[in-house]
Amino acid sequence: MEMSEWFFIALLSVVAGLDRTAVAQLQLSRPLVCAALAGFILDIFPMALQLGVMLELLWIMRIPVGAAIAPDDTQAAIGGVVLVKLFASGAAEHDLILIVVIGILAVIFAEVGKCFDVWARHRNEYFFQRSAAQLAGNRWHHPGWSHLSGLSLFAAASLFSVGFVVAAGFALLFFCDSALSSLSIGSSRILPMVFPVVGIAATLTMLRVKNTILLLVGGFVVTYGLLLVLGC
Amino acid sequence: MATLRTMSKRSLFRLTLRSLLLQCSWNFKQLQGLGWAWLLIPELRRLYAPTSLRPIVQRYLGYFNSNIFLVPTIAAAVLSLERQQRLEQPVSIASHAFSEAVMAPFAAAGDAFFWGGLRPLCCTLAVAGGALGYWWSPLLFLALFNLPVFIVRLIGPWLGYSRGVEVVLLLQRWHIADIAIVLKRLTVVCLGGVAAIIIHHDPMDFSASYLTAAGVLLTIVSVMIVLRKGLPLVVVLVGLCGLVVSIEYAFFTG
Numbered sequence: 001m002e003m004s005e006w007f008f009i010a011l012l013s014v015v016a017g018l019d020r021t022a023v024a025q026l027q028l029s030r031p032l033v034c035a036a037l038a039g040f041i042l043d044i045f046p047m048a049l050q051l052g053v054m055l056e057l058l059w060i061m062r063i064p065v066g067a068a069i070a071p072d073d074t075q076a077a078i079g080g081v082v083l084v085k086l087f088a089s090g091a092a093e094h095d096l097i098l099i100v101v102i103g104i105l106a107v108i109f110a111e112v113g114k115c116f117d118v119w120a121r122h123r124n125e126y127f128f129q130r131s132a133a134q135l136a137g138n139r140w141h142h143p144g145w146s147h148l149s150g151l152s153l154f155a156a157a158s159l160f161s162v163g164f165v166v167a168a169g170f171a172l173l174f175f176c177d178s179a180l181s182s183l184s185i186g187s188s189r190i191l192p193m194v195f196p197v198v199g200i201a202a203t204l205t206m207l208r209v210k211n212t213i214l215l216l217v218g219g220f221v222v223t224y225g226l227l228l229v230l231g232c
Numbered sequence: 233m234a235t236l237r238t239m240s241k242r243s244l245f246r247l248t249l250r251s252l253l254l255q256c257s258w259n260f261k262q263l264q265g266l267g268w269a270w271l272l273i274p275e276l277r278r279l280y281a282p283t284s285l286r287p288i289v290q291r292y293l294g295y296f297n298s299n300i301f302l303v304p305t306i307a308a309a310v311l312s313l314e315r316q317q318r319l320e321q322p323v324s325i326a327s328h329a330f331s332e333a334v335m336a337p338f339a340a341a342g343d344a345f346f347w348g349g350l351r352p353l354c355c356t357l358a359v360a361g362g363a364l365g366y367w368w369s370p371l372l373f374l375a376l377f378n379l380p381v382f383i384v385r386l387i388g389p390w391l392g393y394s395r396g397v398e399v400v401l402l403l404q405r406w407h408i409a410d411i412a413i414v415l416k417r418l419t420v421v422c423l424g425g426v427a428a429i430i431i432h433h434d435p436m437d438f439s440a441s442y443l444t445a446a447g448v449l450l451t452i453v454s455v456m457i458v459l460r461k462g463l464p465l466v467v468v469l470v471g472l473c474g475l476v477v478s479i480e481y482a483f484f485t486g
Contacts, residue, residue: 024252025300027351027377032358036370045367052370053362057426058465060355063347065339066297067260104473107466124259128266131257132293138286143293147270150257190476196363196430197448198469200423201455203352209416213453219424220449227432 001042001085008041009082010159016074017158021064021117022151031055031077038081047088047099048081054103055080057199061206069121072113072161076106079165087173094180100191101180105169112168113161120157124150236319239275244308244389247271251304251385261295264303268296268331271303275311279318288314291328298335299342301384306331306338308392309399316396324397334400341408349415351377356422363429427452 012034020029028034032052039048055077062070080102087102088095127150131143173180204212239247254267269292280288298306313327325333354376361369392399431445451472458468 021258022253022256025255027374030355030370030373032355032362032373033370036367046365049362049365049367049369053359056355056359056362058469060352060359063343063351065343065347067263100473104470107469111466121259124257125261127257128259128262131266131269132290135286135289135293138282143266143273144270147257147266148253154256190480191473193430193448194469194472194476196426197451198455198465198472200427201452202459202465203356203423204420204452205456205459207352207416207420209413209420212420212456215417215420216424216427216452217449219421220428220445221424222421223425223428224432224445227428 001082005042009038009078009162012037012041013075013078013158013162014155016078017161018151018154020074020154020158022154025064029074031059031073034074035077035081038078042081042085044081044085044088047084047095051080051084051099051103051106052077054099054195054199055106057196058107058202060199060203069114069118071107071110072117073110075113075158075161076110076165079109079162079169080106082162082166083169083173086170087177096192097180100195101173102169103195105172106165109165109168112164116157116160116164117154120150120153123153236279236315238315239308239311239393241390243275244393245386247275247307247311247389248304248385250274251300251307254300254303263295263297264300265294265296268303268307269293271307272311276314279311279314292331296331296335298339299346301346301381302338302342302388304385305388305392305399306334308389309334309396312393312396330397337400337403341403344412345408345415346381349412349419350380352419353415353422356419356426360422360426360429363426363433365433 016029016034016037019026028037032049032055035048035052035055036045039045039052042048055073059070059073062073064070083102083105084095084099087098089098127146131146134143134146200216204216209215250271254264254271257266258264259266269289272292273289276285276288310327310331313323313325313330316323317327354373357376358369358373361372366372391402395402427448428445431448455468455472459465
């Protein structure tokens, strides 16, 4: 990877990381969106989109409500795309298995990335205390600066998180590359389906809607029939 | 010099823009507390003289947590009440008490609609597009989700400021919770569609088999049951991958 690519990935990591909590929440931080953007930057868009789809399905129902902190799916997706770029060989079967393995690593590393997010949020308590003290001293402009200072912590947490995903993933894949090659000889039939299946099941579990099975099968039959009729 | 004119549309728009930075200092003790006070300060400075401003701001500098897309609406309603109090007009509830009373109902309604209903549906549609290989599926997701959000963010403050306390009634009148349930059901139907697309677009020959379709649906239901028992997602994912690799090596390789 070139330096300019690393720079844009770091920039994307910060922008998406801020969008996740601190700024606007335009949903640039969703795995599907940020993986596609990272893929565009690194010129591996189809593979990045595939990884984004897999991760998005797993984390559809991770919602930012109250004090619950979700795994860092944003940085896991961006870091995952970087790993795909670093280890993709160009052979379709190998790369398909590589994407699945990186997806699993991303799911595990997202839990670690969450720790950096929690760290930033704990550090933000200091800014609140400082603001209260500044307000008591009638310094009106300072609470605004204290409030906006939180941005730097969220940005730093994003960079730490994506750095960890890339470094840990690189170390693991570097030593396991030969095992990956032997895995790709015979495991490319059903394995790529595991992520969507688990993702759909995880989403349905969280949605808790009446007649779930009936609605699911109905949607499946109608879509499958349409695809067969239209010959897509 | 404090002025008591009503907020202009421009001021309300600036309130919406400031609300985009509401969670910059999100923390575990006060959650959105500092951002909430920061959001109100410019208008409070316009309403109150510097000498009397500090206790007013300190009332708002504490715990606050609500749905981020509905916060501008609450803020506008609170500022409308603040103006009425400043004019010494009778108010049914004090402005800071109103903000404390409505943040939870607005959070519940907003989270159910935006996070629980709208976003899963938009994500599922985008994933379906992505599974079909359409490059624009992430853009579709951003457009579908952000269009209603922008409308609420723009119109909300105007409704909040013009209706004041009565803005709460809109939550009931618009049946937001009911709409969220409909969106969730649509999401389940779309997820069935995603499963169908994934099987249909599988490059292997066996994808056309109805047995495979039934197998995938049964696996989804089985994984659902396992996840409902409380097994972590990572464990289920890794376990299923391991099982699939073992089966493939046993039956397909060689």
